[in-house]
Amino acid sequence: MKIITITINGKEIKLEKAVTVLEAARSAGIKIPTLCYHEQLERYGGCRLCLVEVEKMPRLQTACTLMVTDGMVVRTETEQIADVRRGILEFLLINHPLDCPYCDKAGECDLQDLVERYGPAKGRFKEKKRKVKESLADSAIVRNMERCIMCTRCVRMCEGKQGASAIAVIDRGGHSHIEPFSGGKFDCEYCGNCVSVCPVGAIMSRLHRHSYRPWQVKEQHETVCPYCGVGCTVVAQVRDDVIMRVIPKLGSAVNNGMLCSRGRFGYEFVGSKDRLTVPLIRKNGMLTEATWEEAITLVAKKLSDIKVTFSSQAIAGISSLRCTNEDNYVFQKFMRAAVGTNNIDTTARTGFAGAQGFIENIFGQGATANIISGLANSDTVLVIGGDPTTVNPILGLQIRACARRNGNVLTIGNVEGLRNFNPSKLLPKLQTEVTLLEGIVTALREKKGLPGSNAALEAKIKDITISADEVTRKTGVAETEFLTFVDLLADAATFSLVIGKDIVQSSGGSYKLLLLSAINYLANGRIYLLSERANEQGALDMGCAPDILPGYRPVAYPEFRKKCENVWHTELSDKPGLNLFEMVDAAEQGRLKAVYVMGENPLCNIPDSGRVETAFKKLDFLVVQDIFLTETAKLANVVLPALSWAEKDGTFTNMERRIQRVRKAVHREGMDDWKIIAEISKNMGYNMDYKGAEDVFHEAAKVSPLLRGLTYEDIENGDNIYPYKGEPLRDAMEEIQADRSARSVKSGTLYLKIERPLFHSGTMSTKAPALINIYPEAVARIGAGTAQALSLTEGDVVRVKTKTGSLALFVAIEKNDDNLSVKISNNFEGKSAFRLTDCNLDPVTKAPCLDGIEITIEKVTA
Amino acid sequence: MFNETSIKEIEEIRTKYPNSRAALLPVLYVAQREFGWLSPEAYEAVADLLNVPKATARGVGTFYAMYKQKPMGRHLIQLCTNVSCMILGAEKLVDFLKSKYGIEPGGMSPDGRFSLVIMECIGACGTAPAMLVNDNFYENLDKKNLEEILGKYQ
Amino acid sequence: MEAALLKNIDNPNAADILEYKKIGGYKGLAKALEMEPQQIIDEVKRAGLRGRGGAGFPVAMKWTFASADPKFPKYLLCNADEGEPGTFKDRPLLEKNPHMLIEGMAISGHALKAEYGYIYLRGEYPAAKHILNKAIKQAYDNNLLGENILGKGITFHLAVHQGAGAYICGEETALIESLEGDKGQPRIKPPFPVNIGVFSKPTVVNNVETLSNLPYIMEIGGEAYAKIGTPDCPGPKIFCVSGHVEKPGVYELPMGTKLRDIIYTHCGGIKGGKKLKAVIPGGISTPVLPPDKIDCPMDFVNMPKHGSMLGSGAVIVMDESVCLVKVCHRALKFFEHESCGKCTPCREGTGWLRAILGRIEEGHGAEGDIDLLLSVAGNMMGKTFCPLGDGAACVVQNFIKHFRPEFEEHIKAKKCTVTG
Ligand SMILES: Cc1cc2nc3c(=O)[nH]c(=O)nc-3n(C[C@H](O)[C@H](O)[C@H](O)COP(=O)(O)O)c2cc1C
Ligand code: SF4
């Protein structure tokens, strides 16, 4: 490798590879002013601020676009250059409103800073300035396009990085301006990444409009986004103990400067006036305010009584995929050591837990823990079972990036978020996915042969034979399309498979997972299992499951229990506890007397939630510890106010199994979840003394082989992905079982589909005003054809009914829908799609099957 | 949505290019012909057909002067007023169109018969002043022959 | 000199393949198909052919770069965007002699081993589109385009891509963007189109007139061709003359013909015997010349020495009746309208210059406005992304340089005082 030597302002710089003059200068600490340049975006060279002199080149050159060559001599700060920059700034200011006193950007505005440095405009422009009104069409974003300097950073971000292409430069020349399609409302993914890159005050977040000046922000806390399993790094900027805004960080490992709508605009739930502030105790049927002492003693006493009267097994706990590892660790320890039962589970049971267990059983533990950014570098990505761009938006971006790099993106089913990227897609008829997948397995096996490295898996798939012809006949997928699809899979050198919940939560789900595992095996790929909640992985890792201890150690094994017993100083039950669904059954049948819910809303998040409600109403004692008075909390005997993600320290583990620090950004009266549990535990006679979250982590690192020896210091930078110093992960263990019984469907019937909206994921997002303004409530999405047949128009109210339940919802009409299904948005309290579904479980993964549910629609006349 | 002839034409256009995006300009022409101008619906139809984001399609469409962003009269007068035409009297023709037919540059005659667009050089400088009416060139214009020519377009 | 490019132009059926064949059409292609690609490039090099689009870049050199790039497929694009005001030289070639262009492109395609060609035709030439499409179809039907041309195993596909009214699309990288379905905004160079051009493949962009020269070069050979015109800029050149001359129109003359001769000998002098006031020699972006500077040989090398440029060979002649402030203002309106908006100085500067000029023309000019014009133009010159912005600045600078008193008079009198 030849070293390139260049001279900038007399300083010699040696470079190992060709970079731009600007990058070379920056690496040597030489600042060249820029406006249109942004390190995340494609080179542009439009603003002309970075013009520099280069010897032997007659014209001035833009440092942001010019690549260095050996021996190049550059000057960046001559008198001539300063004049040029002044001239450019004057051009930028002639149409600029110069409303800095009113502008929220003042203080962190690149234009302001540059004018400050190079001198004021001389005011030689006598003509009328361009006028554009401030746009408040959107709830999350405010636009003052009069201030726009046409650097096009927002457009390049929106098109080239986010892939939403919601905005564009309209017109040309001096009339150029940036607009969304409608001219008014953005109507986009509201990622706000345009906000991040706008160097002036043209596009800004509306959430903190006119509420503070950037220099008044004294505190910045780097933490992890509370929303989904991707675990983006976010920085919470705080003033007077209030989060003023949440921004991404350039260079962070997971999201490198990008955020999604929830991450950026969803933080306001923290300061919501609906937050619970004091404990509530049900007295005479009414939830009444109480002191902490009252509440804690009452809970401790009630649980102890039930334990004595009925047994430990009459008590169950549901912990939280939104709470930290520390909270979850303490919670399961409390259930096991203080209450004495393995009746502990989470809503990860509704899909993620079972699917991950299934895949790990085939490929070994950690099989689904793959680096998210690896997707962009794959040459082939197959997506099935959901839209990654809404469930895990930042992961979705990596798939878009793969497409942009000319990778092959394949989908089974429609993936709306990838539409502009022209994926190769197969659209099998309803309930024929199994045949399609079997066909793919057959074809791949015939093309590539069995690799011979996984005998157990091969035994299961060696006899599957579905010809291309049969695939076409049964699934309706054209043979040529099928064959091209298979060719692309077979030719993949670096293959990734992305599996969404719709596959896991379907009849025959375990068999489909087996087939997908086989495809992954034959194509030598890696699996990404989408995860909707920020600490879904962590809660499982912490042992919040009825059959495993921290670190996935089965409770049934004495040596694993021993390890915990030694640290916890008590004896543990060897009997696996009730899982989430068994808890509901047991409550319904009166076997379960008390349930302790920490940071979860089972009435909204467990399928057939009507039944969950009935069952929970039969309990003798229900404790709900949460930040809001959820549907479930409203049924509780005791409600304990918890601290939110922004108010506590701890860790989250994302879907890559990256352990990251959650850092306290603001203060609030109250206790961490783990602390509340520890207090109750103490009152029940089992002492848990932790000085802080770090102390809890420290103990968890002692019992869990996954965290062995880890400290907060080790994970400070967010680059720890386990196994870290841990023992080797276990290999495939049990015999592979799968269930292929799929529900049948008939024509002329509508079926329910669950929409997992980009903007909402439950309690937190629905308490975030910006997100609620974007997507105010649950809707029934129906295809244009269906709508026409039922003479429905957008905004009509309909009653949707299934065998299990019914909901009144607004109609939203989809122009490209299939007209075979009705999509009901998930995650809205009181209107949860789970009200409409039954809860039949896949016998292997124990995930509920939510497909094949007939649904009817009736217009409600006002 | 496009009618069948247009869909056929678009399919044929697409065969000329290695990807569908490259067909955007010619397809916008088809849309303009069919919708009369590039209305939001026209952009959406084009975007859907070519899998191009609709905002991008509109961004591209508005860049080019010959795509119309508002409804047009039945006949389109494209009159050049660039230097060669100007020094030979094109401006007088603009005034004439205004006084005689009530058409402002960039506007439409009140009866919807003509729209007028001022052009930057249409390559007829040797026979200036010149204009296009719809797809036809007319050169060496003066008020008299202008009136005659326009008479042919009702 | 016998016309080579405008040959047969008065024949109303010239665009028909049979008429074209009658005058020896497609013989050059037949000859070229017998040659190795490199031999054709060598022949063009011997001819010394320079691009006729405005910059005068040596054609053989561009072809050599593209042909050396290992990537395939390669593309040949014909620049038929002819947008430079005053220019109407490509239009007769497109409308009357389309087969000469098609033949030229097929020859060039073979030389470049390019299998695909597009003619990027400006939207303002609807008639040319139909004529070209018809001619292309005839050529396909006669096995002069498509696969296995004339049975020689060579493939060359050709299609017309219509622009939609954007001068900047004449700039080759903007043209490529536009062909790819994007806004016509210039790209960063390097990489140059010869390496990464349309659809990321090696691409050669040549002007209509340039490519139309190929059959002639094939016919008479590079050496003979090089003897026409001036040694540095050989060959015939089409000049298009407009404005106040007795006989405006297109003239095919040897490169290096003197501007004065074009105006006075070929075009019959100033209309109505009036006095010459100013000439723009190569399209509106080239520096205007006063009457005492028109003894310059019109070619790419000599014109810069005489303070202007050959550009597209579009001569605009203005007599004493013309107000130059008005012309300058109109020119800036053009630049403002055509600025693509990508770079700051051009996007903001063209409008500003236009506004000041408008003010002066309407009689609201202020003292100091001329210096302001020069200062703003100076802030643009050499700082824009592409030459369009330079062109705008250059117009203002040169009008003031040669005709400053007229601007001053305008400001002082608060109106136009030009008569004549
Ligand atoms: C602003 C601008 C406009 C141009 N317009 C045209 C044009 O209309 N026609 C043309 O052939 N070349 C035009 N050019 C030159 C082209 O960029 C390019 O040099 C030319 O097509 C190359 O062909 P040639 O080598 O055969 O001349 C323009 C250049 C610039 C910078
Ligand atoms: S000089 Fe700049 S704004 Fe003007 S046309 Fe070129 S790139 Fe576009």
Ligand code: FES
């Ligand atoms: S930063 Fe280089 S041109 Fe804008």
